[in-house]
Structure formats: C-alpha cells, structure tokens
Amino acid sequence: MILDKRKISRTQFMFSVACFIQSSSLLTSFFTSITKQDSWIAVILGSIVSIPTLLIYSYIMKKFPDKNLIEINDMVFGPIIGKIFSIIYIWFFMTLSAINTKDLGEFVQKTILDNTPSIIIVGALLLLCSWTVRNGIEIVTRYSLLFTFIATTIVISTVFLTINQMEMDNFLPILQQPKMAYVRATHIISAIPFGELVVILMLNPNLDIEPKKRIKYLLYGFLIGGFTLLLVVFRDIAVLSKTIEIFLLPSYETLRLISVYSTLSRVEALFAISLIILMFFKISVLYYISVMGIAYLFKMKSYKPLVLSIGVIIIIYSFIVYPSIIAHMKSGSETAPFGWLVVESILPLITAIVAKIRKLPEQKKGMSS
Amino acid sequence: MLFKFIMKKIVAWQNLNSSNHKIDNGLERQISNKLGENIEFIKKVLGGSNDIKIHEFIFGEEFEGAIIYIDGLVNNTEIRESILKPIVFNKKINKENEELSIKEIQKSIICSGDIKRSDMYSVLIDGCLAGATILLINGFRKGLVINTGSWEKRAITEPQTEPVVRGPREGFTEDLRTNTSLLRRRIKSPKFKMENMIIGRKTYTNICIAYIEGLAKPELIKTLRYRLNNLDVDSIIDSSYIEEYIEDYPLSIFATIGYSEKPDVVAAKILEGRVGIIVDGSPFVLTAPMLFVEGFQSSEDYYVRAVYASILRIMRFFAYFVAVYAVPLFIALTTFHQELLPTTFLFSIANAREGTPFPAFIEGLIMVISFEILREAGLRLPRPVGQAISIVGALIMGEAAVSAGIVGAPMVITVAIAAVAGFIIPDQTDSISILRIIMMVLATVLGGYGLAIGFLAVLIHLSILEPFGIPYFASIKFTRDKQDSFTRMPLWIMKDRPKELSATDVKRRDTYVPPDNKDD
C-alpha cells in the first residue's frame, strides 16, 4: 500500500536533507546561549555525535527499502506495540510541526508584522503547505535544490559582506566554558537540527534510490547542512562577539549590521526570505509526514481527506505548545532534547536491534514466496 | 485542484457530446446513377449559393458529365486544362463497364495528382467545400473528387510578432499547405509525420499534427490525438481555439501550449520532441507541451553567440522578476518595511509621497490599470494612432498626474520599469499582468511575508502543472540536461535533447569535433 506514488530522486533527497538541516540552522540561539563563543565546537561535536544515529536510520532504510516507519513498526513489533511506537512517532512529528510553525509565526510577528494576528501569518503558510501536501511531497522536494541554493548563497554572501566586521579575537578564549555546557550544546545540536532527520524514515518508500546508496546521499546532504550551520555560527560569533549569547536571533542581528559603504545595507530581509522559504519546506515535510503517519496508522485508502484537518490541528497545537518564548527557550535548551533523544535515537535503535534479532526482512520474503 | 476539477468537467462534457458526434444531416447516403438527380440533390444541399458553379457537358459522344466546384476556391485554369480538356477531347472511352471506365477517367484521362473516388454524398460535398472539383457522370454510381484547390492567400512575410535581427524571416501564413510546406522544407526526415484531421461541425477546419516519429513521446501523441479526435465543437476559427480546448490547465495563468509564427521556431521545437499543431486559417502554429522556460527562450538566442545569448536569458529572468515584483515590492517597502530602505532614499520617497491622496496600493493599482488600458489601446488602434495614444498616455498623463499631486513620482517610475521589463518576455505578458496584481494585494495585506508566500505559491503551482505528463517547471531544476534554461550553452555542448520530452532518440548528435580537437 503506497499512498503517494511520486518518487524522490537522489539529488532531491540529498538536498532535501540539506534543506531540512539548514532550516534549523537559522535559529541557533538554543545553543549559542549555552556555549557562547565556543558554539562552533559544539556544532562540530554535534555533527560527529549524530553520525551513529544516521547510520541507524540508513540501516533501517536498507533493510526496509519500500516501507515507511509506521509499517516498519507494525512489522517489527507486531500490531499492538508497533501501534504504540507509531503513535509516539506521530505525536513527535505533530509536535515538531507545531513547534516549527510557532517558530516561524513568532519570527515573522516579531520582525515584520507585529500587529498582524498570528492566526493569519500561520494560517497563510499552513494553507500553502496543505496545498503542497495534497499534491504529494515531491512537489516541494523538487525545489530542495533551489532552496538550498538560495539559503547557501545568502549565507556565503553574508559571510563576505561581514568580513570587515569579523574579528578572530572573538573566538577567544577557547574551551573555557564549563564542561557540561559542551555536553548540553552538543546534545541540543544532535537532537534539534540533526536528529530531526528521523523524518526521512517516513519518506523511505518514496525514494527512487537503490537501498544501499541511500546512506551516501543522506551523508552528503547532512554534510551540506552541517557545513552551513557551522558557517552561520562562525560568522555570527566573529561578528557579534560576546553579544551572541543574549540575542534570540543572532543571524538576524548579524545581517542587520551589514553595511558596505552605506549603500549595501539593511539586508536583513535576506535572512527573512531564506528563513521563510526553508521553514516552508520543513513545515511541509513535517506536515506531510504527520498526515502520512496517521493515514498509514489507520490504513486509509487515501491521505487527502486528512490534510486540512491535520493542518487545523497543527495550527491549534502551535498556539498551545508553549505558553511563552521563555518556556520555549527553556524547553528548547533543557527539556526537549531529552525527549527528542528518545524518539530520534533510542526508538530507531530498538527497531534496528529487534529487526536484526528477528531477521525480519528475510522472514517476510520467505513468507511471501 | 480546482483546475483538475474543471478539466474533469470539461472532459466529461466532451464525452457526453461525443456520443452524438456525427449528426445525421442526410448526407450519409450513396449517390444515384442519374446525373440529374445528383445535381438536384447537391443544389438542394448547398442551397443554391451563388459561388457554386455547376458545369454540364457531354463527352465521348454519349456521356453526360458535370463538374461542380466553388468559385474562388479552385484554380480555373487547372479545371480547364487538366479536367475539361482531356475529358472532352478524349473520344475513346470504354463504355461497357462502369467500374472500368471511371477508373480509366481517373487514371488515364484527368491530369491531376489528387483524385478520390467516392459514392457518398458526404465525401463529395465535403470535398467540394474544401476546394475540390466534383466530376459526376450520368450512369455512373461513383463520382470523382479532384483536388483543384487554389485560392487567394497572403504571401509569406516576415512575422510581426516575432521580429529577429538575425535568423530566418519567413513566417507562417493562414494557409495550411503553405505552413506544412514551410515545415517540411526544414525537416526532410522521412520520420517527420503530419497527421490530418478535420474538426468543427460547422467550419470543417483542417488540422495537422506534426511530429517526428521516435522522437516525440508516443504517449504525448496518443493523448493529443485522443483529445483532438474527441473534440466536438462548432467552429475552429484560430489555433487558439484548439489551444483552449485541449490544454490541461485551462484556468492556470500559465500557458501550457506554446505558439509561434515562425517555421524555424516550430521546427526547432518539433526537433526537441514536441508536437506541432497546424490549424488551417491561422498563422500561429501551436506546440505542445510548452514548458515554463520556453517563454524565456527567443529564437534569436540560438542565432547569436552563446555567451551573449546566456546573458540575455539571465536578463529575461531578471526582467520577469522585475515585471512581477517591482510594484508589489515598492508597496511592501514603503508601507511595511520602511526600515529596509536607505535613509536618504526613504526621505526622497517620503517627500514625493507627501500630499498624494491615495494609499500606496490604490496608487499602484491606478497606475497599473491605466498602463494596461494604454497598452490595450495602443495595440487595438491603427498603428499611427496607437503611437499617439502611447505618447499622450505615458508622457503627458503621467507627468500631469505627478505634478497635480495625484500620484507620487516614485510609483510612476516603478510602474514604468515594471511595464518595460514585462515587454521583454512577450510570451508571459498575461501571467505577468495577473501575478502583478495578485502580488500587489498580498504585499498590501502582509508586506514582504505576503510576497514570500506568493512566491512560494507560484512555485508550487508551477510544480503541480504537468501538461501532457511532462513537468512544466522541470527545465529549471538545475539538473544536467538543463543546459538551455538559465543560460544557453554552446550548441556543441547541448548534445542531449530535453530528457522529459524526447522518447528514444535522445542524442542530438553522435560525433562532433569540438573546437579544441579533442574527443569528448
């Protein structure tokens, strides 16, 4: 049973992964407030720590090349425990959608439209996403290359535009934060931008790539995304110096400082553009995955009737997910990563181990033949 | 979704009608062997129009014959020289066997290359209406339809819609045959096929599908053939009728079927795997499917040097953005994001805006709409008057409106820039005009965020469009075989045809000695 027959090509997959990471890379304050000028170390550590998780994903993808996470759960754990696992995942996907929707809504409201009701801002975007989701995810992954290109170009060009304001002294002193700070920041990075890649397990059946090569494109995409994140953090520290720890949107503030002979200035709109585009991508993917998850959970014939209702649920959920920005920040840098860790790393690990023990794909083959 | 729904409705409606596709008009019957009866019947059917000429004569001593034709659609000399003269002067006609003698007349007497035998009134009358001469002989149950069609037609001239500096200057005319000959002269391959069909309950318009076998996707040809065959309409006056009836997304603002007046353009498109649709009576030949990027490709891109052509391409894409976004962006910047403008610039705009009565959106709308009116006026009026209108409209009214303080000068400048930029991409003018107004509304409501949303919505819409199953926006995906979108690579680099379009014969060339004498 495949509900969406559109296929994602290898380039699309690679850049979708990159795009997915980049979309989080623009909101870096979760960890820059912890490790301050050493955040770039945290990014590198976080990337390294994430690689085992990615290997687990790719193992699952290799073993079950044309099944998505919900089906895999059913196969590996049986219908009852599998359903429980699936529900946890769906809850996670919905929460992620809601959080990202809220992030974008808050960003837009804070920087551009401070009097517009957030239901309009979020509603406009979610309506657009629902249109995309209805037509299948390939509609938007097709643009992943374009989006990555836009975002990377903006990041790289702003690095050049701020080069006269950068001071390498700002990275000093190195490694003087308390040790727990690094652990926490690494954890956050591996959980928030990188660990969210667990969503690719839901796109698994749509991939038009040989199962063995999926890991390659996953890692390429991961590297592009990770590199952008590193560049962003590097630029922000070099320009903002100490103040990076107090800003909620360090990248936005960095871009506001750009001024090349007072003609090329006030380019923070670029940040807003790339953030909106990337967030649109991310929310579309998460939204699609939530819809697909529920459709597969209830073994529906078509996912389309679900689209609008799930969209409404995401909007409502996004209003109540965190009471305030303080709670959001606190959760983002303290509680959420642990919860995410369970869903993003431990559950897939259990899945992989159980599948290995039960030798599942082979068994299934034997049954079917 | 809406488009799909409407498309489905249209298809359903077409199917509904196709059941009574051929209306019985009393013509589906055999002719009689009495000449008088036949002439009587034809006179009745054609209603004694004054352009019907019936000429009765006697030949071979005892045969009574008649030729029937429509004056003005036939070549009188040809009728005289190749039909009348040979028949009348020929005395030896086999009188015993009807079948043999009609064959003899067809094969050895009449000097014409295109003769059909038929015993159905419908065939005879259709042929007559299309410019053929009907030959009926008393006592024979069959008539001959001899193609003698020749009528006054426009000479091949340089098309006015697509002028070029360098490149072929021929243009299609209203005549189907001329058009097919123009194409055939460019593509001499035996695989170049032209299929004929007749559409239109009243107009009986000749339509020709031109494609290269093995190069165009078979599904594409099948779909087109299906759609055209199932098309049951009263009239096809111009190729745009066909376009509107067969396109996948009739309500989309983007055209999914292209057109051109130049045979070289159509030939090039056919050679990329597209299908041309030539409609009698229209100098515009359709090419299906049209992809988004085609609107930005001009025929001259391929005739000038590649680097310059690439620069022109990029400029066109930029101009498209300017044409669509200049006015909305101006509105968004001056009413939402004043912080993004440089301070001195903000002051000069503020000075100009001071004292103008309307909000920026209304001001922009007034200017955009008056520009559209002026453009339309300039187009519809005879050319000399049209220019006068443009001058009055653009110069005098604009200047007066600014100095009277009704609109601000920056808005006039912005609208003018957008308008001029829009002229660079003639194929996309309609989508630009519509998008511009949509974006203006979005910019007024949500500012830059609205513009971003609008931009994404256009992207998604483009991504959903798949005319004839071929991704509309595919050419701008940065993949390898897209050497002909943002830039125009040198011809020797573009060795593959567009992947989505061509079926099997993918390679444009097999061997080539590149300029540096290396094999690649």
Add this chain to the structure above:
Amino acid sequence: MSKKIKSFNFILIIFIALFLTGCWDNEELDTISIVTGVGIDAADTEGNIKLSLQVGKINQEKSTPQSAGGSDDSIILEIEEKSILTGTNELERQVTRALFMFHNQVIIFGKEQAKKEIKPYIETFIRQNDMRMETLVFISEGEAKDILDIKMEQDKISSFGITKMIEGIQRYDETYSIRVLDLVCMIMDEGTTPVLPILKIEGSDKSRLLLKGLAILDNEKYIGELNETETRGYTWIRGKFKNTFIEVDTEDGLAILNMSNIRYKLKPQIKGEDLIMDLEILGDVVFSEVQGFHNMTIEETTKIILEGAKEKINEEIEASLSKSKKLKTDFLGFGTEYHKRFPKVWEDVKEHWENIFPEISLITNIELNLIDTGKIRNSLDMKEGK
C-alpha cells in the same frame, strides 16, 4: 466530489475575507515621522530623563528635483519621562504621526546624564526590534538636545552630518565610530571599561561639531575623559589607526609624516608574578611636510624625524596609560586580553583587577619604515645630498 469542492471554496472564502479585511501593519509613508536622532539628557527630577528626538521634516511642498534626496530641516521633540519608551509613547500622543525609530542614526547622551547612568537606557536600544545595532553612540559636551538641534552647514539634519563625519573619519581612524553593538560588547567584556566619543559644538554660529576625545564610563558612569593626545594613545594601543599623520616637532624643524599600512600586535605576557603587555607597532611612513632642518642631509633628517616620530607615539601611549592608571580603570582593554589569552590566570585576578591593573608594564616596540618622501626628495631648506 462536489462536497470536497464546497469545503475548499469555503476555506478559500474565509481566507480571502480574512485577507481583505485587515492590513494590520500597513503604514503609509505620510503617517510616520522618521526619527533620525535620539538625545538623552539628565533631568532635574531624580530617576527621570529628558528625551529629545530629532525628526526629519518632510517637505510639504511639491518636491522639485533640487530638494529631493534629503529634507533640509528637522524638528526636535522633547519630553521628560522615566524611560525612553514611556517618553516615545508620550510623544506619540503629542505629534500627528507615529514615531518611526528604525532609521535612527545616532544616540547621544548628555554628559550630565552620563555621569548618572547610561546602562538602563542602552538596554532599550538592544531589546527593541526597531532599534538597530549599528546606530552610533556619543556623549555630548553640553546637552544632547543642542547637538541634535544645530543646523550643520552642509547637512541640515545634524545626525546625518554626524554619521557622514564618522564615516569620513572611519577611513583612517576607527576610534570614534562606536556602535550600540560595540558599546554592548565593551559592557559585556570582562575587564574593559567602555569609552564613548565626545561631541562638542564648535564654530562662531554654532554650526559645526567637533569630536573632542573619549569619555570613560566606569560602571557605565562617566568618570573622566581623554584629551586628544590620550585619545591618540588609546587608538595606538587598541590598534584602530588605519593611517594617520604624525607631527614631529624637533629642535631642528617640523615634519609631518603620513603613516599607513599599520600593523599592531598587542600581546599579554606573564613573567613570573608580573603581568607585561607587549605592544608592537609596525608601519610605513611617508614624508608629507618638512620644515626647517637647515643644512642637513636627507639621511640625517630622516633619522631625526623617525626617532622623533617614535618618541611621539610613545609619548601618546604613555599619556593614555598614565591616565588609565590614574583613574584606576582599564579602558585600554588589557583585562580582556588576559581573559582571552590566559583565561585561567584571569579567573584568579579578575576580582581585584583594578588593583592589579596599574602594576602592568607596557613594553612598546615601534618600527617605522620610510617608503617615500613625496614628490620631492629634499626639502627647500636642506643641504644637497651627495
């Protein structure tokens, strides 16, 4: 099918209705007044400030090409309030148009206010989204309001004049351009006392401004200021000259050198118990003007002048250092250097840094490299060299 379409239409209609009913943030240009400068002065009442906003005036008359491109006048709005935002809110009720802060060019604190405190007011400028971090910050010699009020000769709006002036100076000297970001960095840096440039009104008709040195803000309160020589010393130590003129006045004559391609190296060192700062300044010099040096060869002259120049630079640095030691405040940023290079040591000393700091010895090493003598080799007074 039709049900689906109906629901879709329903949503579409709601969406369009929502869209078309409100333009919540739409602000036409003729409904805002663009604030170009903010001045904060001390008020008589305790805890209050006198807030003055400079608002660019938009020409009411039809704009002609000559007047377009910048208005020629500004308005000063004044109010006494507890904080900046209460002040702007109060002012908004008094003026016809909404105050638009995004284009604020300068923030000027009156000296009297600086003596009280500036930190709580800086907070507003970094928290509010409509305040930009690139806005320049100054301290005014008199009242900030007066500086905003003056009409400069070429730029009628003084804050534009100030920005242009700083932009001009910035090409060779970065000391005076202190943005909100830099100020916040200095406040946040451990072991650096913030400094701010001082503006003073000059000229007979009070239409010129002068950058008069730097104000030192210990604990974000004005405690003293650097005169011109001390400011130059500060600039040398902080490495902010891109190129500069050095005036060498020796017994034999006067020379003006243009120094460019300047490279600095400020290196903190710990030798046993002592803290030593190593300052290295390398630069290329060009003779710009030479007076005097009668009957001396160019070689001798060069030697004297270069020695003089080194001495001069050393003097300036010493002046600044001694001021710093006198005031017992580390505006030269030595503490930050130690914090960056020797974070472990810094942890021990930071508690009583103001006592340790005056003990630091600064070792300067200046190397000047004469690369050009201008269009002529010898001066008119000099002896012919052989």
